[in-house]
Amino acid sequence: xxxxxxxxxxxxxxxxxxxxxxxxxxxxxxxxxxxxxxxxxxxxxxxxxxxxxxxxxxxxxxxxxxxxxxxxxxxxxxxxxxxxxxxxxxxxxxxxxxxxxxxxxxxxxxxxxxxxxxxxxxxxxxxxxxxxxxxxxxxxxxxxxxxxxxxxxxxxxxxxxxxxxxxxxxxxxxxxxxxxxxxxxxxxxxxxxxxxxxxxxxxxxxxxxxxxxxxxxxxxxxxxxxxxxxxxxxxxxxxxxxxxxxxxxxxxxxxxxxxxxxxxxxxxxxxxxxxxxxxxxxxxxxxxxxxxxxxxxxxxxxxxxxxxxxxxxxxxxxxxxxxxxxxxxxxxxxxxxxxxxxxxxxxxxxxxxxxxxxxxxxxxxxxxxxxxxxxxxxxxxxxxxxxxxxxxxxxxxxxxxxxxxxxxxxxxxxxxxxxxxxxxxxxxxxxxxxxxxxxxxxxxxxxxxxxxxxxxxxxxxxxxxxxxxxxxxxxxxxxxxxxxxxxxxxxxxxxxxxxxxxxxxxxxxxxxxxxxxxxxxxxxxxxxxxxxxxxxxxxxxxxxxxxxxxxxxxxxxxxxxxxxxxxxxxxxxxxxxxxxxxxxxxxxxxxxxxxxxxxxxxxxxxxxxxxxxxxxxxxxxxxxxxxxxxxxxxxxxxxxxxxxxxxxxxxxxxxxxxxxxxxxxxxxxxxxxxxxxxxxxxxxxxxxxxxxxxxxxxxxxxxxxxxxxxxxxxxxxxxxxxxxxxxxxxxxxxxxxxxxxxxxxxxxxxxxxxxxxxxxxxxxxxxxxxxxxxxxxxxxxxxxxxxxxxxxxxxxxxxxxxxxxxxxxxxxxxxxxxxxxxxxxxxxxxxxxxxxxxxxxxxxxxxxxxxxxxxxxxxxxxxxxxxxxxxxxxxxxxxxxxxxxxxx
Numbered sequence: 001x002x003x004x005x006x007x008x009x010x011x012x013x014x015x016x017x018x019x020x021x022x023x024x025x026x027x028x029x030x031x032x033x034x035x036x037x038x039x040x041x042x043x044x045x046x047x048x049x050x051x052x053x054x055x056x057x058x059x060x061x062x063x064x065x066x067x068x069x070x071x072x073x074x075x076x077x078x079x080x081x082x083x084x085x086x087x088x089x090x091x092x093x094x095x096x097x098x099x100x101x102x103x104x105x106x107x108x109x110x111x112x113x114x115x116x117x118x119x120x121x122x123x124x125x126x127x128x129x130x131x132x133x134x135x136x137x138x139x140x141x142x143x144x145x146x147x148x149x150x151x152x153x154x155x156x157x158x159x160x161x162x163x164x165x166x167x168x169x170x171x172x173x174x175x176x177x178x179x180x181x182x183x184x185x186x187x188x189x190x191x192x193x194x195x196x197x198x199x200x201x202x203x204x205x206x207x208x209x210x211x212x213x214x215x216x217x218x219x220x221x222x223x224x225x226x227x228x229x230x231x232x233x234x235x236x237x238x239x240x241x242x243x244x245x246x247x248x249x250x251x252x253x254x255x256x257x258x259x260x261x262x263x264x265x266x267x268x269x270x271x272x273x274x275x276x277x278x279x280x281x282x283x284x285x286x287x288x289x290x291x292x293x294x295x296x297x298x299x300x301x302x303x304x305x306x307x308x309x310x311x312x313x314x315x316x317x318x319x320x321x322x323x324x325x326x327x328x329x330x331x332x333x334x335x336x337x338x339x340x341x342x343x344x345x346x347x348x349x350x351x352x353x354x355x356x357x358x359x360x361x362x363x364x365x366x367x368x369x370x371x372x373x374x375x376x377x378x379x380x381x382x383x384x385x386x387x388x389x390x391x392x393x394x395x396x397x398x399x400x401x402x403x404x405x406x407x408x409x410x411x412x413x414x415x416x417x418x419x420x421x422x423x424x425x426x427x428x429x430x431x432x433x434x435x436x437x438x439x440x441x442x443x444x445x446x447x448x449x450x451x452x453x454x455x456x457x458x459x460x461x462x463x464x465x466x467x468x469x470x471x472x473x474x475x476x477x478x479x480x481x482x483x484x485x486x487x488x489x490x491x492x493x494x495x496x497x498x499x500x501x502x503x504x505x506x507x508x509x510x511x512x513x514x515x516x517x518x519x520x521x522x523x524x525x526x527x528x529x530x531x532x533x534x535x536x537x538x539x540x541x542x543x544x545x546x547x548x549x550x551x552x553x554x555x556x557x558x559x560x561x562x563x564x565x566x567x568x569x570x571x572x573x574x575x576x577x578x579x580x581x582x583x584x585x586x587x588x589x590x591x592x593x594x595x596x597x598x599x600x601x602x603x604x605x606x607x608x609x610x611x612x613x614x615x616x617x618x619x620x621x622x623x624x625x626x627x628x629x630x631x632x633x634x635x636x637x638x639x640x641x642x643x644x645x646x647x648x649x650x651x652x653x654x655x656x657x658x659x660x661x662x663x664x665x666x667x668x669x670x671x672x673x674x675x676x677x678x679x680x681x682x683x684x685x686x687x688x689x690x691x692x693x694x695x696x697x698x699x700x701x702x703x704x705x706x707x708x709x710x711x712x713x714x715x716x717x718x719x720x721x722x723x724x725x726x727x728x729x730x731x732x733x734x735x736x737x738x739x740x741x742x743x744x745x746x747x748x749x750x751x752x753x754x755x756x757x758x759x760x761x762x763x764x765x766x767x768x769x770x771x772x773x774x775x776x777x778x779x780x781x782x783x784x785x786x787x788x789x790x791x792x793x794x795x796x797x798x799x800x801x802x803x804x805x806x807x808x809x810x811x812x813x814x815x816x817x818x819x820x821x822x823x824x825x826x827x828x829x830x831x832x833x834x835x836x837x838x839x840x841x842x843x844x845x846x847x848x849x850x851x852x853x854x855x856x857x858x859x860x861x862x863x864x865x866x867x868x869x870x871x872x873x874x875x876x877x878x879x880x881x882x883x884x885x886x887x888x
Contacts (some may be wrong), residue, residue, distance in 0.1 A: 170208050185209065185334065189341045193348040195219070199232070202338050206312060209334060210297070210327050213316035218253060218260055219342065220309055222505070228255040230264055230311060263298045264311050269332075270298040273322045275315075295322035301335045303343035310342055357511055360389045364518045373529060378522035379414050386495065386515040387416050390508055393497040397482065397519060398441050400491050410441070410491070441492045444479045448489055450513075453477040454503035473497075478504040480516045484524045493519055543708075551712060552617040560613045565590050568598060573639050574646050576858040580636045580784065580791050585620070588635045592616050592667065595642045601660050606720040615715040622671050622709060627805070628798040629673035638666035640780040648855040653763045653772055657729050662773060664717065665736035666780060668706035673698065676806045678741070683814055696741040703737045732773070739774035740781050742841070748774050749845065756848045779849065779859075785842050786862035789869055800830060831874035838867050 012019045174181040185205040192198040199217050207215040218230035230253040256265040259280045263270055275281050275296040294316050301310040312335055317323055367381045379397055387395040394417050401411035439461045440451055456462045456474040479494040493516045498504060504512075563586075571591050572578055583591060596602050596612060623631040641662055645651045654662070681689040681697045692700040707730070710716050718726050738744065752775050755768060763772050784795040800821075807822030820826050821833045846863050849856040 167204060167208060170205070174208065181209075182330075182334070186337050189338060192341060193345050195342070195345045195349055198341055198345050202312070202341075206314060206331065206334065209330060210314045210323065211318050212297075212314035213318075215312070215314045218251075218264070218311045218313075219346075220264060220311075228264075229253065230255070230260055259296070259298050260311050260313060263300050264308060267300050267302075267308055269300070269328060270296065271323050271328060272296040297323040297327065297331065299328070299331055299335060301339045301342060303339045309339055309346070312338070353507075357389065360385055361514055361518075364515065368518060368522050368525060373526070375523055375526040375530075376414070378526055379519060380416070382515060382519050382522055383414060383416050386493075386512065390495055390504075390512060391499045392495040392504075393417065393499060395495050396441075396493070398445075398492045398494075399523075400445060400489065410445075440477055440479050441494060444481055444492045444494075445489060448481045450481075450509065451477070451479045452504055452509060475501065476503040478508060478512055480512060482516050482520045482523070484520055490520065490523060550618065550622050550709075551715070552614065552621055556617055557610060557614045560586075560589055560593075560617060561610055563590065565594055568594050574643055576640075576643055576647075576786065577788055577862065578636075578639055578643070580632065580787060580795065583635075585631075588632070589613075589616055589620070592635065592638065595638065595663065599642070599645060599659060599663065601656075601663060604656050605660060605717070607717050611714060611717065611719070615709065615717055616667075618709050618712070618715050619667055619671065619706075622705060624673060624675070626673060626675035627801040628795070629670045629675060629802065634667050634670055636784065637669065637780045638663060640783040641666045641776065644776065644780070644856075649853045650772065650776060653769060657725060658732055658769075658773060660717075661729050661732035662736055662776065664706070665733050665777065668709075668733075669699075669702055669737050669740045669777070669781065671702045671705040671709075673702070675802050676809070678743075680806055680810065683810065683816065696738050696744065699738045699741045702740075703734050706733065706737065735770060736773060736777050739777040742778070745774065745778045749848075753844070753848050756852045761852075775845070775849075779845065782842060782845075783859065785838065785866060786846065786859040787866075788862065789866060792862075792866045796830070796834065800827070828877055831870045831877060834870045835867065835874060838863065838870070843867070 170181060170184060173184060185208070188205060189198055189201050192201060199219070203215045203217050206212065206217075216232055218232040220228055221231050222228040232251050232253075253260050255261055259270055259272075259275075259278065262268070262280055272278055272281075273295055275293045278296075281293070281296075296313065296315055297317075298311060298313040300308045301312055303309050312331070314323065314331070317327070364382055364385055367385075368378065383395045383397060394415065396416070397414040398410040399412040399414075401409040440453070443461070444451055453459050453462070454476055456477055462474055462477075475497050477494060477496050479492060481489045482491040482493050484490050493512070495504065495508075495512060498508075566587075568574065571583065571587065571594070573591050573595065593609075593612060593616065596607070601607065602609070602612060619634070620631045623629075623634060645654075645659065645662075651659070678694070678697045678699075680686075682694045688701050689697050710718060718729055721729060739748075748771055752771050755763075755771070760768070763769050784792060786792075787795070803822040804824045804827070807818035807824055810816050810818040810822070817823075820829060842863055846856060846860040850860045
């Protein structure tokens with residue numbers, strides 16, 4: 001028995017059509033109810049015997065519509081007959097001719113004409129909960145009409161409705177008070193914004209008003225000439241025209257064809273007493289269903305702008321004379337209100353769709369900004385949203401091959417087929433399916449024009465041979481170019497076959513245009529991100545290499561560490577008259593260590609001796625071999641700062657953190673100097689000016705270079721500082737290095753002079769201390785002008801060498817005339833230029849310092865002595881010029 005049962009089940013599984021046919025012929029209500037209960041559905045009601053014995057197909061439709069009619073929340077009883085259109089016969093008085101028509105039609109009904117689709121959605125209670133939940137997010141929005149309408153769309157809550165009476169009450173009201181009846185059916189549609197529900201109400205009311213056997217309603221879709229069509233979900237299969245059921249259950253009537261198409265095109269009213277004799281009438285479907293059309297009234301529906309928005313048709317009223325002139329007038333009056341309601345519902349529907357489109361586009365923008373690391377991820381996300389919103393079977397993106405010489409070659413293809421499963425296409429045969437429309441994509445890539453094919457079967461560019469082989473049927477194609485930020489075509493995007501079987505319209509074109517733009521932006525952003533990531537990786541490698549080569553070998557560190565330090569008096573580094581050229585490189589290293597130790601910085605900040613040695617050697621190595629702004633200059637500036645801290649009262653104004661920052665700043669203030677000034681960086685648009693801007697360009701670079709050295713392994717002088725001290729010292733270091741920009745000194749010195757002239761001796765507030773530190777940095781940076789004449793003359797020659805080199809670059813590379821101090825052709829004016837430098841910048845500064853603290857007097861004396869010598873040299877130059885001019 002088990003074996004036999006297994007064989008039967010195996011046979012049934014392999015022959016599903018035979019199994020279904022057997023079930024439909026022999027199943028009864030009891031068996032169906034058992035299946036429904038086992039699968040969690042409600043049982044069918046107990047039907048009369050004739051219905052119980054009818055086929056399961058009939059039973060299914062009867063159950064569907066009886067459930068619909070029994071819904072207490074339904075405002076209008078719009079029960080449909082077995083063919084799917086509104087049938088008012090069950091509410092009318094007995095009519096033998098009508099019953100004969102209906103009985104014959106029931107016996108010949110076919111499944112292909114069913115347009116009712118049962119609602120498989122959530123329960124009414126759950127739907128209300130979701131609606132209320134969705135409304136909460138709008139409570140904070142201002143009560144404007146736009147936000148209210150958006151809330152209406154988002155929460156799917158309709159405007160307040162007039163409580164509709166059932167059809168029996170309306171018929172009774174029509175018999176007793178026709179005026180109240182008309183007011184009732186107008187109120188019934190006054191606030192309805194859902195097109196389907198509105199259509200059902202209009203059909204029910206018109207049927208009641210005209211006492212018609214059947215009523216159908218068709219709405220016009222498409223505005224462009226040649227693209228208009230009439231569409232209805234509640235329709236009359238005997239409308240007298242060719243009707244094409246679509247895959248969504250809609251009935252579509254071609255424009256201008258049949259009675260309905262004629263009325264829509266001309267706007268005329270058609271009232272026929274014998275419709276089957278009219279040449280425009282088509283009774284093919286009537287022959288199948290057995291329904292006979294006798295009288296017919298067809299009338300256009302106009303909106304407030306007198307534009308035709310639909311057509312209403314009534315069949316077979318119960319009057320022997322057919323539809324009268326009074327019926328026409330009454331229908332025309334009612335359709336005026338219907339036209340306004342349909343127009344409002346269409347506007348609402350269009351706004352809802354536009355709202356959904358805009359929300360989808362915002363989600364695409366969100367995707368662009370949240371996912372920029374991968375071209376694949378960005379493109380697939382955009383394509384998924386495009387496919388979902390356009391409701392198409394396929395969405396593809398083909399990227400142009402940059403390496404190929406061909407103008408129409410693709411190197412990367414993204415393709416999504418419907419339906420999606422876990423974010424991936426359900427069709428793995430991608431290449432073969434895309435080959436069907438490959439010529440279209442290549443043409444768009446070449447021309448840059450959009451191609452919209454509404455009927456692929458008639459287009460010779462579609463590879464119909466491949467369709468036959470692969471079983472692929474392409475109905476419509478929309479293909480657009482994808483461009484980058486330079487408006488260059490980088491690929492082609494295409495969608496194939498709308499799911500509803502219709503061609504892609506103008507709205508689809510505009511929406512897909514937006515998706516194509518977003519695709520271009522997403523690809524461009526990802527490519528930029530990849531370039532930036534690649535550049536960052538290259539920079540990291542370069543920094544690693546530079547860090548290695550900029551650091552010093554351990555042997556040099558040990559050599560400096562093990563060498564005995566000389567006596568500080570022997571080096572003479574505590575004198576203002578220190579000879580800048582008296583020490584060699586090794587001695588300068590030792591002197592730097594001595595200065596740190598003597599100032600107590602090594603002990604105070606627990607700087608390890610090996611770390612200090614390595615840091616000093618690394619700083620020296622990171623100075624370039626230029627004439628003046630080199631390591632020796634940095635050491636000499638630090639020596640002056642050390643002398644000031646040892647002899648002047650400035651030390652009393654400074655904390656230990658400030659002393660450390662100033663000392664480190666002096667040694668680092670010209671790191672990696674290129675021998676040209678800030679003006680040259682700006683004129684030449686150098687990489688430094690692009691990186692740091694045109695304000696204190698070199699000074700920012702010097703500071704960043706100093707930080708890079710401090711962050712390298714084994715050279716962090718601030719490693720033992722607490723977080724607050726580390727942050728403060730780093731900030732002070734930056735201020736001190738930036739203060740060596742002479743333009744900043746010119747801005748600050750007037751404040752310093754005013755402070756000194758006022759007799760201020762205590763600098764304990766933040767602003768005055770910052771000014772004093774900045775002035776101290778400038779004092780040390782230009783201190784060579786105060787050194788003995790032999791030193792001053794040698795330093796000036798080094799400075800002039802750098803200036804002339806920069807002037808030569810400006811002349812020959814930038815084709816500009818350099819300043820006088822940098823023009824090699826005016827080198828005889830050096831003394832004159834030095835005097836201008838002393839009188840304009842140096843002399844006011846050192847005089848003010850002496851006024852503040854007499855310990856600065858040696859610097860002022862050295863400056864005045866050098867000025868007198870430059871003055872004599874300038875006088876000699878003038879006398880030579882006078883001799884040359886007079887010839888004496």
